[in-house]
Amino acid sequence: MTDRPPISDAFFNPGRVAVIGATNKLGFGFGVPKYLIEHGYRDRIYLINPKQTELFGQPVYPSITDVPAEIDLAIVVTPAPIIPEIIAGCLEKGVRSIIIESAGFSETGPEGRQLERTISDMVAGTSTRIIGPNCVGVVNPHNGFATTEISFAELKPGHIAVVAQSGVFGNILMDWAPTQNLGLSKVITIGNRLDVDECDVLAYLAEDETTRVIALYMEGVKDGARFLKTARRVAGIKPVIILKSGRTEAGSAATASHTGSLAGNDLIYSGIFRQCGLIRANNFLEMFDMAKAFATQPIPSEPTVAVVTSSGSLGAMTTDACISLGLNLPSFPKEAVNKISSRAPAWMNIRNPVDVGPSGLFGPAMATAMETAAMNSFILIPVLPQMVLQEMKEADKNMDMSTWLGDIREIRRKYPEKPVITVTLGSHVWMQLIRDFLGDEMPILNTPENAARAVAELYNFGLRRQSPFGGVFPDSPFK
Amino acid sequence: MTDRPPISDAFFNPGRVAVIGATNKLGFGFGVPKYLIEHGYRDRIYLINPKQTELFGQPVYPSITDVPAEIDLAIVVTPAPIIPEIIAGCLEKGVRSIIIESAGFSETGPEGRQLERTISDMVAGTSTRIIGPNCVGVVNPHNGFATTEISFAELKPGHIAVVAQSGVFGNILMDWAPTQNLGLSKVITIGNRLDVDECDVLAYLAEDETTRVIALYMEGVKDGARFLKTARRVAGIKPVIILKSGRTEAGSAATASHTGSLAGNDLIYSGIFRQCGLIRANNFLEMFDMAKAFATQPIPSEPTVAVVTSSGSLGAMTTDACISLGLNLPSFPKEAVNKISSRAPAWMNIRNPVDVGPSGLFGPAMATAMETAAMNSFILIPVLPQMVLQEMKEADKNMDMSTWLGDIREIRRKYPEKPVITVTLGSHVWMQLIRDFLGDEMPILNTPENAARAVAELYNFGLRRQSPFGGVFPDSPFK
Numbered sequence: 001m002t003d004r005p006p007i008s009d010a011f012f013n014p015g016r017v018a019v020i021g022a023t024n025k026l027g028f029g030f031g032v033p034k035y036l037i038e039h040g041y042r043d044r045i046y047l048i049n050p051k052q053t054e055l056f057g058q059p060v061y062p063s064i065t066d067v068p069a070e071i072d073l074a075i076v077v078t079p080a081p082i083i084p085e086i087i088a089g090c091l092e093k094g095v096r097s098i099i100i101e102s103a104g105f106s107e108t109g110p111e112g113r114q115l116e117r118t119i120s121d122m123v124a125g126t127s128t129r130i131i132g133p134n135c136v137g138v139v140n141p142h143n144g145f146a147t148t149e150i151s152f153a154e155l156k157p158g159h160i161a162v163v164a165q166s167g168v169f170g171n172i173l174m175d176w177a178p179t180q181n182l183g184l185s186k187v188i189t190i191g192n193r194l195d196v197d198e199c200d201v202l203a204y205l206a207e208d209e210t211t212r213v214i215a216l217y218m219e220g221v222k223d224g225a226r227f228l229k230t231a232r233r234v235a236g237i238k239p240v241i242i243l244k245s246g247r248t249e250a251g252s253a254a255t256a257s258h259t260g261s262l263a264g265n266d267l268i269y270s271g272i273f274r275q276c277g278l279i280r281a282n283n284f285l286e287m288f289d290m291a292k293a294f295a296t297q298p299i300p301s302e303p304t305v306a307v308v309t310s311s312g313s314l315g316a317m318t319t320d321a322c323i324s325l326g327l328n329l330p331s332f333p334k335e336a337v338n339k340i341s342s343r344a345p346a347w348m349n350i351r352n353p354v355d356v357g358p359s360g361l362f363g364p365a366m367a368t369a370m371e372t373a374a375m376n377s378f379i380l381i382p383v384l385p386q387m388v389l390q391e392m393k394e395a396d397k398n399m400d401m402s403t404w405l406g407d408i409r410e411i412r413r414k415y416p417e418k419p420v421i422t423v424t425l426g427s428h429v430w431m432q433l434i435r436d437f438l439g440d441e442m443p444i445l446n447t448p449e450n451a452a453r454a455v456a457e458l459y460n461f462g463l464r465r466q467s468p469f470g471g472v473f474p475d476s477p478f479k
Numbered sequence: 480m481t482d483r484p485p486i487s488d489a490f491f492n493p494g495r496v497a498v499i500g501a502t503n504k505l506g507f508g509f510g511v512p513k514y515l516i517e518h519g520y521r522d523r524i525y526l527i528n529p530k531q532t533e534l535f536g537q538p539v540y541p542s543i544t545d546v547p548a549e550i551d552l553a554i555v556v557t558p559a560p561i562i563p564e565i566i567a568g569c570l571e572k573g574v575r576s577i578i579i580e581s582a583g584f585s586e587t588g589p590e591g592r593q594l595e596r597t598i599s600d601m602v603a604g605t606s607t608r609i610i611g612p613n614c615v616g617v618v619n620p621h622n623g624f625a626t627t628e629i630s631f632a633e634l635k636p637g638h639i640a641v642v643a644q645s646g647v648f649g650n651i652l653m654d655w656a657p658t659q660n661l662g663l664s665k666v667i668t669i670g671n672r673l674d675v676d677e678c679d680v681l682a683y684l685a686e687d688e689t690t691r692v693i694a695l696y697m698e699g700v701k702d703g704a705r706f707l708k709t710a711r712r713v714a715g716i717k718p719v720i721i722l723k724s725g726r727t728e729a730g731s732a733a734t735a736s737h738t739g740s741l742a743g744n745d746l747i748y749s750g751i752f753r754q755c756g757l758i759r760a761n762n763f764l765e766m767f768d769m770a771k772a773f774a775t776q777p778i779p780s781e782p783t784v785a786v787v788t789s790s791g792s793l794g795a796m797t798t799d800a801c802i803s804l805g806l807n808l809p810s811f812p813k814e815a816v817n818k819i820s821s822r823a824p825a826w827m828n829i830r831n832p833v834d835v836g837p838s839g840l841f842g843p844a845m846a847t848a849m850e851t852a853a854m855n856s857f858i859l860i861p862v863l864p865q866m867v868l869q870e871m872k873e874a875d876k877n878m879d880m881s882t883w884l885g886d887i888r889e890i891r892r893k894y895p896e897k898p899v900i901t902v903t904l905g906s907h908v909w910m911q912l913i914r915d916f917l918g919d920e921m922p923i924l925n926t927p928e929n930a931a932r933a934v935a936e937l938y939n940f941g942l943r944r945q946s947p948f949g950g951v952f953p954d955s956p957f958k
Contacts (some may be wrong), residue, residue, distance in 0.1 A: 026870065103836075108826045154906070169792035169811065171864035175906040219795055245795040283796070283926045284904075285764075313648035316698055316724040317762070347587045357582075357647065385650035387628035391505065425763075427633070427654040447762045461823035 007129050007196055007204050010097040012140045012186060015044060015424035016063055018095070019101075020086055021078035022047035022055055028077040028101050028136075031149040033058075039152075046071065049083070058187075060162045064200015073097045073404050076145050080104030083133070084118050089242040091128060099147050100132035101167070106192050107134055121336045123195055135191025139174065141184045142210050150174055157441075158183015158290075159212035159295040160206045163198060165190055165219055177182030181435055181444065182288055183295060185210040185366035188285040197222040199230040206234040209479055211416045213239045215287050218385050219246045221269075228272060234275035239294045239461045242268055266419035277464045286453060289445040293454035296440045297419035299462035300376040305455055306369040307353030310362060314423065318379050321452035322472065327459075329353065331375040340368050358388070370415045376456045378420040380442060382434065386427050401437035412441055419458055423451045485685050486608050486675055489576040489658050491619045491665060492868075493552035494523060497574070499541055499565055500557035501526035501534055503844040507556040507580050507615075510628040518623050518631075525550065543568045552576045554616065561585030562612070563597050570607060578613035578626050580646070585671050586613055592596045595673040602674055614670025615646030618653065620663045621689050629653055637662015639767075640684045640776040642677060644669055644698055652763075660914055661767055662774060664689040674703045685713040692718045692773035694766050700748075709757060716758035718773045718940045722760045723748055725899075756943045758936050765932060768924040772933035775919045776898035777853040778941035781864075783807045784934055785848040786832030788860035789841060793927055794832040794903065797858050797906065799933035806938075808832065809853040819847050837867070842885020849894045856934045857899040859887070859921060861913065865906050880916035891920055898937055902930045925954035 009349040017036060023029035029049075036045050037056050046069065050062040061067050064074060064086070074095045076086055080102050092097055100119075102131070105112040116133070125129055131137060137147030141157040148171060155174055159177050160182055164170040171187035177184055186208065188201050198218060205211045221227040234240055244266075273280045281287035305327045309315035329352045330339075342348065345359055352375070354365050362382055369375050382405055390431060392399050402408075412420050420442045424434055435444055447452045496515060496720040502508035515524050516535050521561045525548065526534050529541040539924045540546050543553060543565070555565055557582050569577055579598075584591040591699075595612070602609055610616060615742070616626030620636040625649060634653055639661055649668040656663060665687065667680050684690045702705040713719055719891060723745075752759045760766035784806045788794035798808060808831045811819075816829040822837055823829065831854070833844050841861055848854050861884055871878050881887075891899050903913055914923055924930045 026874075031866070031870070047812060103826050108828075150863075151865055152868075164789065165791065166792045168790045168862065168864065171866075172790065172862045174906050176904045177864040179907050179910070217792060219792070243796075245792065245799045285926055311645065311647045311651065313643065313645045313696060313698070313724065317722075321726045347582050349587075381650045383646065385628075385930045386630055386654040387510065387650075390630075391510070391628075391852065395505070425651050425655045428658050430654060431658070447763045447764055 001024070002370060004129065004200070005127050006133075008097055010072040011131065011138055012101070013143055013145060013229070016046065016069055016071050016073075017041055017044065018046040018048055018067060018071045018074045020048040020064060020074055022060060023052065026149075026213070032075060032077060032147060034147045035146060049472070050410060064093050064095065067093070071095045072097065073099065074218060076132075077099045077102055080112065080133070082116070084122065087119050087122050087130070091122065091126060094130050096130060098130045099135070099136060099137040099146070100130060100191075100194075101137055102132075103134045105133045105194070108331055113166050116192060117321045120194045120243065121214045125341075129200070130195040131188070132168070132191040133194060135165070135189040139170075139184075139187040141187075154178040156181070156183040157185070157210075159185050159210060160291045161186045161188070161208065161211040162213045163188050163190065163218075164203075165193075165217065167191065169217065170212065180288060180292070183440065185212070193222050199223070199226050201241065202230050202234045206222045210374070211238065213241065213291050215241050215243070215291045217243045217245075217284075221272075225273070228276060231273075231276040231278055232235060235359050236464060239279060239457070240277075241279045241287050241290050241294075242273055243283050243284060243287045244273075259350075279460075285446050286450050289447075289450035290454045290457055292443045292445065293419065293421055293458060296443050296463070297409050297421065297453055297458060298417050299416070299465075300419050300459050301462070302374075302376040302453070304329075304374060304376045304457070305452075305457045306372070306375040306377070307379045307381065307384075308362065308369055308425060309353055309355050310357060311381055311383045312355040312357070313424070314383065315355050318381060318423065318448035318452060319353050320454070322379070322448040325452055325456040327377075327452065327456055330372075332368070332372060333374075336368045336372055338360050356422045360404065362404070363408050366406075367407055368412045370411055370418060375417055377458070378418060379421060379448075379455065380422045381424065381448070381449045382422065383424055383426060384430065386430060388432075389430065401433060405423050405437075409438075409441060417457065421445055421451045421454055423448050483608065483679070483952065484606050485672070486610075486679050487576055490578070490608075490610065490617055492622055492624060493551050493576065494554075495525065495548055496520055496523065496712060497525040497553045499543060499553055499555045499569075501528050502531065503534060507627075509766040511554060511556060511580070511626060514625060514628045518625070519636040519884050539881045540627055543572050546572070550574045550943045552578065555611075556581055559591065559594060559612070563594070563601065565738070565936040566598050566601050566609070566870055570601065570745045577607060577609045578611060578614070578616040578674075579628065579670075580616055581611075582613045583830060584612045584673070588610070595671060599673045608679070609674040610667070611670040612673060613646070614644070614668040615649055616668060618649075618663075618666040619626055621664075623804065633657040635660070635662040636664070636689075638664050638689060639770045640667070640693045642667050642669065642693065642695040642697075642892060643681050643685075644672075646670065647697065651733070659767060660919070661771060662919065665689070672701050672732065679704050679711045681709050685716050690717065692720065692770050693788065694720050694722070694770045696724075696763075696766075698723070700751075703751070704881075706812060707751060710752075710755040710757055712754075713853045715943060716934070717754075717792045718758060720758045720760050720766050720769050720773075721752055722763060722766045723752075729763050762889070764925050765929050768926075768929035769923065769933045769936055770784070771935060772898065772900055773940070775922050776900065776937060777896050778935070779898050780896070780941070780946075781853075781855040782938045783809050783853060783855045783857060784931075785809075785851070785854040785856070786858045786860065787841065787845045787848055788832055788834050788862075789836060790860055790862045791834040792905070793838070793862065794834050795859045797860065797902065797927035798832050798932060801858070802930040802934040804931055806935055808857075808933065810849075811847070811851060812853075814846045815851055819844055839883065841883070842887050842890065845885075846890045849890055849897060855897055857897060857900045858930045858934065859899060860927070861901065861902065862903055862905060863909070865909060880912060881952065884916075888917075888920060898934065899929045900933055902927050
């Protein structure tokens with residue numbers, strides 16, 4: 001189906017929406033229209049259900065063909081068997097964007113598979129695109145539009161697009177995102193992919209202005225050749241981070257059961273991903289840590305890192321991880337050493353990584369590192385034992401992070417071309433304080449290893465983007 | 480110094496304590512005595528400082544030899560240069576346990592190194608042991624004793640012993656521990672190891688009744704042959720998880736600077752660790768996730784796992800990780816399939832991993848898995864979108880986790896010989912609810928990959944413990 005038209009903005013910012021299968025019973029048919037009515041769609045939502053006449057104070061139409069207005073997006077939440085008939089109505093009505101959320105398709109066996117084939121045959125050759133089935137559709141944190149119930153109170157709009165197969169995983173990632181300070185641009189759950197697949201979504205996100213990085217969870221490629229071509233092109237435009245499961249035989253059985261995909265041999269996938277310039281994540285924490293870096297940080301011009309830490313141990317772990325990934329830790333030039341050491345206590349060694357310990361010299365050390373031309377990326381590790389923080393607060397009620405860390409936000413802003421990533425560890429209180437202080441300017445990642453990988457992949461992406469191989473950089477020094 | 484006496488309980492539960500270098504200026508000399516006075520040591524603490532006469536309402540003695548009582552533990556927080564003189568006083572007084580917290584030793588250069596040598600020569604051949612210098616000593620969460628300022632309000636006593644080199648890292652791990660629901664038995668920071676080293680500590684912890692698992696952060700072994708012998712012996716008694724940095728050249732430079740150790744070649748270390756039966760962690764999250772499993776779960780008799788999940792995607796990731804580590808996921812026997820499927824919706828496939836989705840059958844599926852003889856370990860993945868949880872709460876004010884998950888705590892208790900590990904993901908609210916519900920009986924780990932590794936290492940440890948090779952199991956099928 002390579003001749004299918006691209007998916008449209010109507011999926012993410014529709015004018016008029018129909019919910020087919022709206023009902024007063026708990027479930028998608030109740031939750032989705034309720035959500036949309038409460039979030040700006042009261043005057044442009046059309047509820048469809050032949051067995052109802054009124055819901056949420058709205059009229060209910062027996063069929064989409066009865067709706068007295070054009071529909072940009074139809075959301076289908078009825079039982080699976082009647083969906084071919086519903087799609088026929090949508091086509092008759094001229095609806096170009098449809099999301100089928102219902103389960104009961106290829107994930108359940110041959111009959112469901114046949115049902116999907118029937119529907120995909122119906123839309124082949126038309127300008128109608130279908131997302132799903134067996135998914136929760138899309139979420140657009142920038143305008144509050146969602147085809148699933150979600151709390152936007154905490155979800156932060158941002159620049160990371162998330163593509164998942166299953167609806168549950170998509171929903172819990174959105175619950176989890178605020179705990180990680182992740183800002184999202186779009187969330188798309190593609191389910192069983194009877195029509196729209198990962199390639200369509202990648203192509204859309206490549207052009208989407210709010211998206212800077214794409215985090216793609218996948219359990220199997222639908223069309224290998226097309227994926228290769230699309231992914232290679234998109235990965236040359238925007239970083240694409242991929243988390244693929246179904247790597248092993250039993251894992252494949254698991255994924256076949258829940259989204260109807262057939263997982264391929266893992267080694268082949270790894271090769272394909274590398275050839276395409278996709279960034280393969282080893283687990284979801286690493287995926288979103290890298291995504292956070294790409295969403296907020298510039299691309300470094302050289303593979304060099306300076307590590308500024310108040311914990312020697314975390315500094316050593318970070319250094320290890322950087323070196324294993326092929327990053328360099330250049331030494332401070334003589335003038336820089338003199339500059340820091342003139343203020344430093346005797347025990348402090350001015351080297352890279354620089355461990356400022358309890359000297360209070362975090363800011364000055366960072367400033368000196370950032371002004372060093374040979375240092376192009378920065379991993380900051382500000383840690384402070386809770387009791388020390390408490391004592392500082394007792395001594396100075398107005399104490400905030402800058403009392404101890406210095407004006408590191410101003411220092412950071414002086415060098416917008418250099419990425420700065422943070423790793424820290426501590427109590428909930430500490431994490432909240434430091435997160436509020438650093439914001440997105442110096443995003444906090446979960447481990448030293450993830451921070452190092454993020455820096456390496458920022459640099460790698462810069463190489464790929466410049467490469468004459470169209471998104472492919474065949475001899476990157478990094479793994 | 481293999482002939483040195485073992486370290487004594489006086490380090491962790493001393494009768495009378497002296498703080499040498501107690502002062503009214505902010506810092507260790509102020510914070511440590513203040514902490515001890517507030518935590519049960521008012522009547523058995525002796526403060527030493529020739530320049531003071533009274534502190535915290537206590538008399539201050541010019542020297543430890545002036546103290547009119549026997550001292551079990553001396554904590555030294557004075558500047559480094561005068562410490563040899565102080566140690567002489569301690570030896571004269573007959574103090575057998577000393578912690579030197581001061582910095583300014585081998586981590587700063589040759590003079591500091593010489594200072595350490597002077598002190599270690601002084602105690603050689605005596606029955607006095609010294610922890611440090613350049614550390615924060617010890618913390619005993621079971622009795623509230625600590626030689627550093629720490630908030631016990633949140634720190635939970637438990638069965639994980641933590642050994643770190645640096646004081647800062649030790650302190651922030653203790654701040655972080657409650658956020659991970661980690662229960663600790665002892666925390667020991669060994670600093671520059673002028674006398675007591677990782678071997679002494681391992682030997683102590685092997686016998687310590689509150690310790691079930693040892694988490695050792697290390698930047699270099701002090702005495703290779705002795706480490707090999709001790710670690711091999713201890714690893715046959717209790718699981719020892721090791722996180723070693725200074726793996727790479729630049730990393731080595733970093734560690735040399737901050738605790739004065741010389742990091743060895745990483746490959747050699749990996750070989751040694753494997754030979755000794757030590758469990759090498761790839762990062763601190765994995766270290767403490769494994770530790771949590773060892774601290775709370777039994778050893779499985781076979782390398783089999785059942786995965787019970789409400790997210791197919793997380794189930795697939797977990798299965799991948801299990802299979803890559805050599806664990807088996809046996810199928811459900813026919814009767815078990817029938818038992819679950821009689822209650823299950825049509826879309827639910829009864830296989831291992833079993834994805835119960837929104838069926839509400841988490842409890843029944845788990846019960847059936849646990850009663851299956853061929854399934855010896857369990858990874859549970861209960862996830863629930865926040866909005867669904869909210870609706871359940873609106874429908875039923877008294878709703879708690881068991882409304883949705885069933886009586887899984889009772890199910891778990893029926894099979895005390897089978898380990899059960901949880902992975903979940905969601906909002907802060909969700910994480911708190913599920914953590915409170917599951918407690919330590921089904922500890923929550925950070926990623927599917929860590930859960931799989933934990934199960935594999937539980938099983939591996941069981942093999943090593945039974946092995947005739949004295950803690951070494953040369954042909955484990957696991958990596």
